[in-house]
Amino acid sequence: MNFSLTTDQKSLLPVLGIATSVTLLYTTYRLLTPSPYKKIPIPGSRYPYVGHMFSLGSHPGDTIAAWHKDLGPIINIRMGVQDWILIDDPFLAHKVFVTNGAETSYRPHNVYGHDYHNVGGKGVSFSQPDGHWKVTRAAAKDLVARLLESTKTNGSVDPFVDLELYAMNVIVTTAFCKRYDTVTNADFIKLTKVTEQTNINCAVENDLSNFLPIVSLYDYFFGKQAYQKQFVENERNPFLRRLIEEARQEEGSNIVKSFAEDGFELTNDQELGIIADMLVGGNDTTSVTLCWNIAIMCNHPEIQQKVASEIDTFIERNGRTPTFKERDQVPYCIAVMKESMRYRTTTTFGLAHTSKNDLCVDGYLIPKNANIISSMESMHMNPTVYHQPTVFNPDRYLNSQKTMQASANGKIEDRDHFNFGWGRRICPAIYLAETEMFMAFIELFSTCFIEPIDNQMPNLQDKLSGGLTVFPKGYQVKFIKRA
Ligand code: HEM
Secondary structure, eight states: OOOOOOHHHHHHHHHHHHHHHHHHHHHHHHHHSOOSSBOOOOOSOOBTTTBTTTTSOSOHHHHHHHHHHHHOSEEEEEETTEEEEEEOOHHHHHIIIIITHHHHOBOOOOIIIIIIITTTTTOOOOOOOSOOHHHHHHHHHHHHHHHHHHHHHHSOBOTHHHHHHHHHHHHHHHHHSOOOSSTTOHHHHHHHHHHHHHHHHHOGGGOHHHHOGGGHHHHHHTSHHHHHHHIIIIIIHHHHHHHHHHHHHOSSOOHHHHHHHTTOOOOHHHHHHHHHHHHHHHHHHHHHHHHHHHHHHHHOHHHHHHHHHHHHHHHHHHSSOOOGGGGGGOHHHHHHHHHHHHHSOSBSSOSOEEOSSOEEETTEEEOTTOEEEEOHHHHHTOTTTSSSTTSOOGGGGTTOOSOHHHHHTSOGGGOOOOTTOOGGGSOTTHHHHHHHHHHHHHHHHHHEEEEEBTTBOOOSSOEEEOSSBEEEOOOOEEEEEOO
């Protein structure tokens, strides 16, 4: 074998020599010069190339919470080639996402979320509509009637699918002027499949191609991405396009028609992206939150009694149940709903943000393009933020009667919980979600009492990951009509 160098290669030698010396000097300088930034701790158990990908366990929220407990309010994990900066201190999170919102309001590229779910980034968040009152109220009454009926017929009920129907009906009524009467309706079943699938695919911890670029080609043709692409292009999009076309022909007003009526010149893909955002953003989140609430209330009959007696007092005075505008007259109910969302978070991580530039906050360097994530679950169990966080105690919110919408957009000191995210990318539908939850809650506890089956309380400790959302383990309860 001939190892002699060509003239061209020889001429490169001094350049290579200089480059090597500069690299060595720079490395030595970096090693000897203390960094001006505080070190962001990295938890143990990571592996070459894949980093922490296989260390998150079946419920990443618990693992991350344990790491925060050991290492503090900000940690850095490696997901393949990506850096994730996780924060569980609300004050630090506020500085990162709100004070520096201009920098950190970007979304990192998520293969499924951006390329497929949002039809190549065409989805935009919608502003929450007012005037949802009548739709929501009728749907809440229907929900409770179904839960009572199922209990009567079957002895008990797993409420989740009825809660999904309730949440879905609020969205499809607004978007398409439609409603589904039963959980066996074929379009309803298809829509729940779309939302479940999207929630799993869009979860920050499921973005394999971005973690490990080396597998992205395989993934695109044969792996999960191939399946996701097939699902969105062949199943989801034709189905949603049909619903959009049907909505255009409907008599009443709906969001699809309002796009054109209000002068928005949207392409078909943009329209599809927005509708997909509404359906996915608005379904599981609300139904999972209510599902936890019912499980928690079944475990706390004494709290159910207090809630029922507060609503009864209102009814005695006014001859009807309270509206959302009269929420200040049922402060204990509001406190229970807020505590329920704190005690069992709706999403483990919400949606990731990213920063276009390096960012220095509180002495920490957050590198550009890192995924910046609020560890919601850990934050809600942070004892420096909430006294005795593992105790379900609605009294902690008796002096926090602002709407969740006002609280989420107000001063950090006044925030009730962090389920709706942060800054410029905060959930645009907080008001809708909280109205919807309020209606279901009031209708439920003004009408029934929730009881366990054979003293088997719903399990509050086991959490199942639904991708973006965190579910309670399936349970059965009885809805008993109050005298
Ligand atoms: C309990 C109910 C809900 C919870 C806990 C929730 C939570 C969240 C969270 C954590 C985010 C990410 C915020 C961030 O990036 O910092 C978000 C964004 C979003 N949510 Fe919600 N959400 C709920 C209900 C809804 C409903 C009912 C809809 C629609 C009908 C909806 C539509 C959206 C949309 C479109 C975005 C994306 C906003 C953007 O990227 O700018 N959400 N939500």
